[in-house]
Amino acid sequence: MALFPPIECYRQGHFSVGQGHQLYLEESGNRDGIPVVVLHGGPGGGCSPVLRRFFDPQRFRIIVFDQRGAGQSRPLASIHDNTTADLVTDLESIRAHLGLDQWMVFGGSWGATLALAYLAEHPQRVSGMVLRGVFLCRQQDRDWLYTEGGAARLFPQAWQRLLAAAPEGEGGLLERYRRGLETPKARHYARAWCNWEATLALMPTLADGAGSDDELCMATQEIHYFLHQGFLPSPLLERCAGSQVPTEIIQGDRDFVCPADQALALHKVLPNSVLHWVEGGSHSSSHPAIAEALVQAVRRMETRISV
Structure with a gap:
């Protein structure tokens, strides 16, 4: 199963979240479909049209946005009033603005970090999660990258x-x-x-x-x-442990940005999670094997949350 064909947004623009930040926000797919919010990596990575293509546009209402200071959000590269707590608050602001009770959360790398931070604060708002290349932002994870x-x-x-x-x-x-x-x-x-x-x-x-x-x-x-x-008040594993939210975890065995021990550690504390190893898969969601695994994970999640 390849990525779904490119699709156009039916709504896009900027959304004010206060403190001088204007977030770029777009919606595509089926207005009445299963809502899913896509969290890009980084921090600061920004979104791209490819992120819409992991989802069947006939089945999903696809919500993609650039986090504070990233991509088309303004001000460019701003770090003022830009913390994980701010990003979690932004997610709740977007959800309320769109009139959604719950949504699926899809994210990779830093996007997975943010997804877990959001789950810890607002578990009742998450219908399910699809996570790739888990980054827990522990000291050992940062040391892996920069020492x-x-x-x-x-x-x-x-x-x-x-x-x-x-x-x-x-x-x-x-x-x-x-x-x-x-x-x-x-x-x-x-x-x-x-x-x-x-x-x-x-x-x-x-x-x-x-x-x-x-x-x-x-x-x-x-x-x-x-x-x-990471502006994290306490370890994510502790904050999310025991959550029953359905979760699909995709992890490449050649991911040298986010080594696989992080995905395994998360899987062990989430009793309703499934960990899928991708042989030869690297960190990027554009890697063919990773992309394929993500499309399949979204299909499985649709079934899991529809039961």
Whole structure:
């Protein structure tokens, strides 16, 4: 089963959530279908038209939005009043604005983190979850990404390029890049930052130079969030443990951004979850095997929540 054919939105625009933030919000598919909200990765990753294509447009009301400061939301790359609690509040604002009692939640990587944070606060609003490449944002998960004892051991050349491109000065890697993103060379530092993640995701990297708006958003917000431990008041596993919300977890065995121990740990604390291993699957939802697994997971979830 391939991705569903491209579809157009029937509604799109900006939605004010206060504090100066305007979120880009779109709806597509069947207005009377099963509501599903799609949470993009990052933080700061932004959404794309591909995210609509995991869902049968005849069966689902597909709600996609850019989180604060990401994608087409405004202000661009803003980190002011931008915390996980703010993002959870935004989700509730969107749900209430659309007049929905419950919705399915679909997210990967940071999108899975946000989905779990939302579940912890508003379990009665979640009909089911489809999660990919689970990121729990624990200290050990952040250390895997940004210390020499983690993924750097698997990709030493790329790690050295990330270190070499970092601004000089005191502090750890994240703090040095944070300072760099406040200088006129911000987009060059953003490109170097995003190339490291692309390497871990087994995706092509880009030549040294000035990064795009999307790269600037990703670098700025990831560093902002990870310097603050994801703005999580307590561990997600503890907060979500025992939830009976139907959950499908998709995990590639070649995901070097979010290693598989995180998906397994989540599966163990969610008694109504099913963990699907994807042989050869990497981190990206665009990986063919991962994309196929996600389409099938959505089909299974539709059946599970319709019983």
